[in-house]
Amino acid sequence: MLALLADLRERARSALRPDAWEYYEAGAGDEVTAGEAEAAWRDFRLRPRVLRDVSRVDLRTRALGADLASPFAVAPMAFHALAHPDGECATVRGAGDAGCLTVVSTRASRPLEDVAAAAPGPWWFQAYVMRDRGLTEALVQRAAAAGAGAVVLTVDTPHVGRKQRVGGVRIGIPDDEYLVNLARHLVPGAVGREAAEQDPSLTPDVIGRLAEVGGLPVVVKGVLRGDEALRCVQAGAAGVVVSTHGGRQLDRALPSAHALADVVAAVGDRVPVLVDGGVRSGTDALVALALGATAVLVGRPVLWALAAGGAVAVTEVLEELAADLRHVLALAGATSPADLDPAVVVPRRVDR
Numbered sequence: 001m002l003a004l005l006a007d008l009r010e011r012a013r014s015a016l017r018p019d020a021w022e023y024y025e026a027g028a029g030d031e032v033t034a035g036e037a038e039a040a041w042r043d044f045r046l047r048p049r050v051l052r053d054v055s056r057v058d059l060r061t062r063a064l065g066a067d068l069a070s071p072f073a074v075a076p077m078a079f080h081a082l083a084h085p086d087g088e089c090a091t092v093r094g095a096g097d098a099g100c101l102t103v104v105s106t107r108a109s110r111p112l113e114d115v116a117a118a119a120p121g122p123w124w125f126q127a128y129v130m131r132d133r134g135l136t137e138a139l140v141q142r143a144a145a146a147g148a149g150a151v152v153l154t155v156d157t158p159h160v161g162r163k164q165r166v167g168g169v170r171i172g173i174p175d176d177e178y179l180v181n182l183a184r185h186l187v188p189g190a191v192g193r194e195a196a197e198q199d200p201s202l203t204p205d206v207i208g209r210l211a212e213v214g215g216l217p218v219v220v221k222g223v224l225r226g227d228e229a230l231r232c233v234q235a236g237a238a239g240v241v242v243s244t245h246g247g248r249q250l251d252r253a254l255p256s257a258h259a260l261a262d263v264v265a266a267v268g269d270r271v272p273v274l275v276d277g278g279v280r281s282g283t284d285a286l287v288a289l290a291l292g293a294t295a296v297l298v299g300r301p302v303l304w305a306l307a308a309g310g311a312v313a314v315t316e317v318l319e320e321l322a323a324d325l326r327h328v329l330a331l332a333g334a335t336s337p338a339d340l341d342p343a344v345v346v347p348r349r350v351d352r
């Protein structure tokens, strides 16, 4: 992990309410998957190229029409207001100032329109499909109207994972905060949280439906298998995110780092493949990019930055990751992410 990230993590631990800290850190079950994510990127070794004139390294990245300064983006995460009074407004400002994209969660703690107004650059909307499908569709339409460039449909969460260290699935967030973006769409008298629970009955047709409702490309987040990624693409997905949800859903799911190559082999020639989970340095990202990822999402480190230093620290953390990536790309003999190929990485061990 980069020193800046380790430092922000400690500062966030002191700054955050203890229950918020635990909620951010938590993984599901025994936290096997959450615990393995970072180390899994270190299961690859690099085979650098040499004598390639790396005096200029270009990190610019294009993903579904978004022009980005680097391949780092902010993963969708719930309740940024636990970390900072401006919540997601601060996050998008900080990320945008670094030229990075933010994926804004359905469980954002600030109104989508406010977040959109604070965003200096592109942002995407993460959709949870809730039991009240109309609720999800209204949100997707609002996100499209507010300027979202894509919908990221999270599919690894038919039920929210049980996080033992926070005594279940969520911390004590009052309804008005939990439902910031949802309350206005709820039928009066409806039991808010039930209508806004995850819908466990999703099938691939939801991909086409959300694309139609929002008029935006739909990226499916939370796939770990090539065959499943293919199923999503056949149903209309414009991209996929290889993710274990930061180890917060199915515990003992294999780490994203080990799932990525299979997904790239299945759909990488047709759609962009993004990845997240445990990316904490430029070298982690280099491995992901060499394996065929178009971009990497960063989760918890952004929340640490937000808690420790607001928007400015979010910019710093993303710029530090980009600077580190620029450096290691040069050392590996590559002048851009696209200049990498799978021959640059080799698994350190074959038994996992």
Ligand SMILES: Cc1cc2nc3c(=O)[nH]c(=O)nc-3n(C[C@H](O)[C@H](O)[C@H](O)COP(=O)(O)O)c2cc1C
Residues within 6 Å of the ligand: 023, 024, 025, 037, 075, 076, 077, 078, 105, 106, 107, 126, 154, 221, 243, 244, 245, 246, 247, 248, 276, 277, 278, 279, 297, 298, 299, 300, 301
């Ligand atoms: C506190 C927290 C809240 C999250 N909320 C969401 C969410 O609302 N929607 C979603 O698709 N993923 C959510 N995630 C998962 C992240 O998008 C991402 O997959 C994961 O955090 C990446 O791993 P990392 O934190 O190790 O970088 C959440 C993760 C954390 C830590």
Ligand SMILES: O=C(O)C(=O)c1ccccc1
Residues within 6 Å of the ligand: 078, 107, 157, 160, 170, 245, 248
């Ligand atoms: O905490 C999470 O990981 C998450 O995705 C979520 C899901 C539903 C409500 C709040 C957070």
